[in-house]
Amino acid sequence: MIDGASIALAMAILTFPFAVVAFLVQPLLANPDLWRSSGVLLQVEAWSAAILALALPWGLVVLLLMPHATARYAASGRAVDLFDFASSLRSVRRDFAAWNVAVAAIVTAWAIGLACSALFCVGVVPGMFYAILVSAHATATLHAPSADQPAR
Numbered sequence: 001m002i003d004g005a006s007i008a009l010a011m012a013i014l015t016f017p018f019a020v021v022a023f024l025v026q027p028l029l030a031n032p033d034l035w036r037s038s039g040v041l042l043q044v045e046a047w048s049a050a051i052l053a054l055a056l057p058w059g060l061v062v063l064l065l066m067p068h069a070t071a072r073y074a075a076s077g078r079a080v081d082l083f084d085f086a087s088s089l090r091s092v093r094r095d096f097a098a099w100n101v102a103v104a105a106i107v108t109a110w111a112i113g114l115a116c117s118a119l120f121c122v123g124v125v126p127g128m129f130y131a132i133l134v135s136a137h138a139t140a141t142l143h144a145p146s147a148d149q150p151a152r
Contacts, residue, residue, distance in 0.1 A: 002079075007070065010082040014065065018058040026050040063103050064092060071143035091142070102138040109134030 030046035032038050037045060068091040072081040081087075092099045113131030116123075 003073075006073070006079040006082055010066070010069065011062070013083070014062055015058065018054045018061075022047075022050045022054055025053070063106070064089065067099065067102055067106070067139045067142055068092065070139050074140070075143050095142075098142055102142050105138035106135045109138070 026046050029049045030042055032042060035042055035045045065085050065088045068088040069082045069084065072084070072087070073079065109131040113127035113129075116127035116130065
């Protein structure tokens with residue numbers, strides 16, 4: 001349970017600045033002349049536009065920092081490894097090819113998982129379960145194996 005809470009905290013720290021920007025941008029996008037609507041629909045359109053505009057930069061930041069951080073945390077068991085963002089950037093720079101393959105697998109798995117739940121009516125749970133499994137496997141490939149890994 002501590003492992004999940006630590007990762008959730010790291011994700012919350014990375015998400016917080018983007019959420020603040022969304023709250024600041026949404027009122028600017030809630031312009032009736034921009035959307036040609038009013039009321040609740042105007043608010044939905046403004047929130048959707050703010051979230052979609054920030055989704056790509058947020059996704060890039062998370063994919064840059066979290067795979068290596070998660071791999072280090074899984075190997076060491078120390079929560080501080082999740083928050084060493086400078087080390088994550090150095091790891092991406094050092095082994096860009098492995099990071100690129102892992103991120104491609106993660107993004108593809110989540111796209112397939114969403115497609116399974118939306119297009120094929122398989123359901124959200126199997127689609128997300130598949131995406132989480134592939135993401136975990138792809139992240140595990142980023143950590144160099146050593147002879148003295150702790151058994152957890």
